[in-house]
Amino acid sequence: xxxxxxxxxxxxxxxxxxxxxxxxxxxxxxxxxxxxxxxxxxxxxxxxxxxxxxxxxxxxxxxxxxxxxxxxxxxxxxxxxxxxxxxxxxxxxxxxxxxxxxxxxxxxxxxxxxxxxxxxxxxxxxxxxxxxxxxxxxxxxxxxxxxxxxxxxxxxxxxxxxxxxxxxxxxxxxxxxxxxxxxxxxxxxxxxxxxxxxxxxxxxxxxxxxxxxxxxxxxxxxxxxxxxxxxxxxxxxxxxxxxxxxxxxxxxxx
Numbered sequence: 001x002x003x004x005x006x007x008x009x010x011x012x013x014x015x016x017x018x019x020x021x022x023x024x025x026x027x028x029x030x031x032x033x034x035x036x037x038x039x040x041x042x043x044x045x046x047x048x049x050x051x052x053x054x055x056x057x058x059x060x061x062x063x064x065x066x067x068x069x070x071x072x073x074x075x076x077x078x079x080x081x082x083x084x085x086x087x088x089x090x091x092x093x094x095x096x097x098x099x100x101x102x103x104x105x106x107x108x109x110x111x112x113x114x115x116x117x118x119x120x121x122x123x124x125x126x127x128x129x130x131x132x133x134x135x136x137x138x139x140x141x142x143x144x145x146x147x148x149x150x151x152x153x154x155x156x157x158x159x160x161x162x163x164x165x166x167x168x169x170x171x172x173x174x175x176x177x178x179x180x181x182x183x184x185x186x187x188x189x190x191x192x193x194x195x196x197x198x199x200x201x202x203x204x205x206x207x208x209x210x211x212x213x214x215x216x217x218x219x220x221x222x223x224x225x226x227x228x229x230x231x232x233x234x235x236x237x238x239x240x241x242x243x244x245x246x247x248x249x250x251x252x253x254x
Contacts, residue, residue: 115228126200
C-alpha cells in the first residue's frame, strides 16, 4: 500500500526557519561618554562663569533702563505750565547785581540781571491748611523744593534749618516745600519735625516742578521781598555759610 503524500504536503507547507535577531549590545558608559554626539552636547553647554557674567550684564542694563525711564517720567511731569513765568534767561550763569555772591558754597548759583516774576502756587502746611507762596511777600524767601526719596535733599536740610535759626526774628523764611504724594505726608512731617525751626509744607499736586521748570531735586529758589526770583541753585548746597548769609543780608537791606 502506498503511503499518502501527507508528509510531502507537510514539508511543502513548512517555512524555512527565520533567523533570530540578536539583541543590541548595551552601550558602554565609558564608550558613550567619548562618543562624538556626547562631546558635541558638552561643548554646547555654556560654562557657569559665562552664565553669571551674562546675567550680571542683563541686570545692569535693566537697572540703567529703569533709571532712564524714571528720569524721563520726572522730566515729563515737570514740564512747565503754559501760563508759568520761568526765569530761564542766562540759565546757569551768575549775572547782575548778585553775581558776586556766586562763590564758595554758592559757586553754582544762578543770578539774573533783573528780578524775575514767578507764578503763584498753592500748597498745604503741617496742619493741612491751604497756603500760597504769595502769602510770604514782604519776606526774603529761600524756597527749597525737595522730596523724601531725594538723598541730597535730606543731606542739605540741616544746613537750611541752621540758616533759618541764624535769621530768627528777621523778615526771612526758609520754606522747605515737599513734592511727595499725599500718602507720604506722614514721612514728610516726621523728617521736618526734627529739622527745627523749619516748618512742614507740601505740594502734593506737583505744581512747583511744573511752574518753575524743575526737572530734578533739590532746587532752591531765592525770592526777594516782592516775591520775585533773584537767584536759584540746582542741586545740593551747604546753606549755613558766610557767603549765604551775606546774600541774605543784601536782600534784607533792600
